[in-house]
Amino acid sequence: MPKYRVEIDRSLCSGTSNCVEDAQDAYEMGDDAIAVVIAGACDDDLLRGARACPLEAIRVFDTQTGKRIHP
Numbered sequence: 245m246p247k248y249r250v251e252i253d254r255s256l257c258s259g260t261s262n263c264v265e266d267a268q269d270a271y272e273m274g275d276d277a278i279a280v281v282i283a284g285a286c287d288d289d290l291l292r293g294a295r296a297c298p299l300e301a302i303r304v305f306d307t308q309t310g311k312r313i314h315p
């Protein structure tokens with residue numbers, strides 16, 4: 245079971261691609277220039293990409309407790 249669950253706030257994402265550059269196995273840019281999560285991405289990559297977002301558009305939650313890990 246994955247450790248983290250990730251949500252991308254589409255209203256905050258401005259397409260800077262920092263998440264993709266830092267974690268290309270976890271994030272990619274969608275056709276509308278908003279980041280999307282790659283299915284099956286590992287936990288470390290998910291968190292690293294989230295931390296790279298300058299707008300804190302990627303929220304990371306602990307799957308088991310539901311607690312927000314980042315930001």
Ligand code: SF4
Pocket residue numbers: 252256257258259260261262263264278279296297298299300301302
């Ligand atoms: S780093 Fe943040 S703002 Fe930039 S594409 Fe990724 S989610 Fe969007």
